[in-house]
Amino acid sequence: MKLFLKGDRCFKDKCAIERRNYPPGQHGRRRSKLLGYGIQLREKQKVKRIYGLLERPFRLTFQRAERRKGITGANLLQELERRLDNVVYSLGFAASRAQARQLVRHGHVTVSGRKVTIPSYRVSKGHVIAIKDKSRSNEQIKASVETARARGVPNWLDLSPETFSGTVVELPNREDIKLPIQEQLIVELYSK
Numbered sequence: 517m518k519l520f521l522k523g524d525r526c527f528k529d530k531c532a533i534e535r536r537n538y539p540p541g542q543h544g545r546r547r548s549k550l551l552g553y554g555i556q557l558r559e560k561q562k563v564k565r566i567y568g569l570l571e572r573p574f575r576l577t578f579q580r581a582e583r584r585k586g587i588t589g590a591n592l593l594q595e596l597e598r599r600l601d602n603v604v605y606s607l608g609f610a611a612s613r614a615q616a617r618q619l620v621r622h623g624h625v626t627v628s629g630r631k632v633t634i635p636s637y638r639v640s641k642g643h644v645i646a647i648k649d650k651s652r653s654n655e656q657i658k659a660s661v662e663t664a665r666a667r668g669v670p671n672w673l674d675l676s677p678e679t680f681s682g683t684v685v686e687l688p689n690r691e692d693i694k695l696p697i698q699e700q701l702i703v704e705l706y707s708k
Contacts, residue, residue, distance in 0.1 A: 536670060558704035559698055567596050568613050573636065578706055589699030590690045592606055597688040600627065601635035603645055607675050607682040608664015624651040639684050646681035670694075 538544045564574050581591035603616040610616035617635045628644050669675045672692050674683045
């Protein structure tokens with residue numbers, strides 16, 4: 517199951533999942549069938565790893581999504597997509613979500629002109645996410661922006677590669693999230 521944790525490597529032939537789609541070791545090819553709770557737990561763990569969250573922040577995000585009006589699963593994915601570290605990754609300023617988290621933590625990112633160092637900061641419609649002037653000469657950021665042009669940016673974001681900035685045009689819908697996630701399994705797991 518591809519989680520896209522290794523940046524651009526997951527889009528190439530060197531992806532470990534493409535080469536070998538079973539766990540390492542002597543007993544890796546033998547796999548037992550998951551049922552019910554195991555499938556739900558596996559889905560939750562997959563989403564946690566994709567977005568780089570631990571259990572408590574993930575549960576708090578789920579509770580915030582549950583309190584909002586609408587479909588809880590779609591609300592959960594929207595909350596996760598609106599995190600600043602994910603938006604920096606989606607705009608292409610970083611090669612992976614872990615690198616985007618580090619960029620935010622080290623103060624390379626501004627939101628509407630103000631420095632924000634909290635990766636879990638939730639962006640809203642109209643926010644402008646930009647790389648600070650001093651950080652624009654960073655070679656990794658330049659390379660990431662170049663590969664992002666080829667990969668594309670989600671419809672709910674607008675990228676301006678010349679100024680190293682992007683705007684949140686609208687909040688993400690379920691259709692905008694292309695990751696292979698079955699959010700209904702997570703809702704069922706937490707509603708037990």
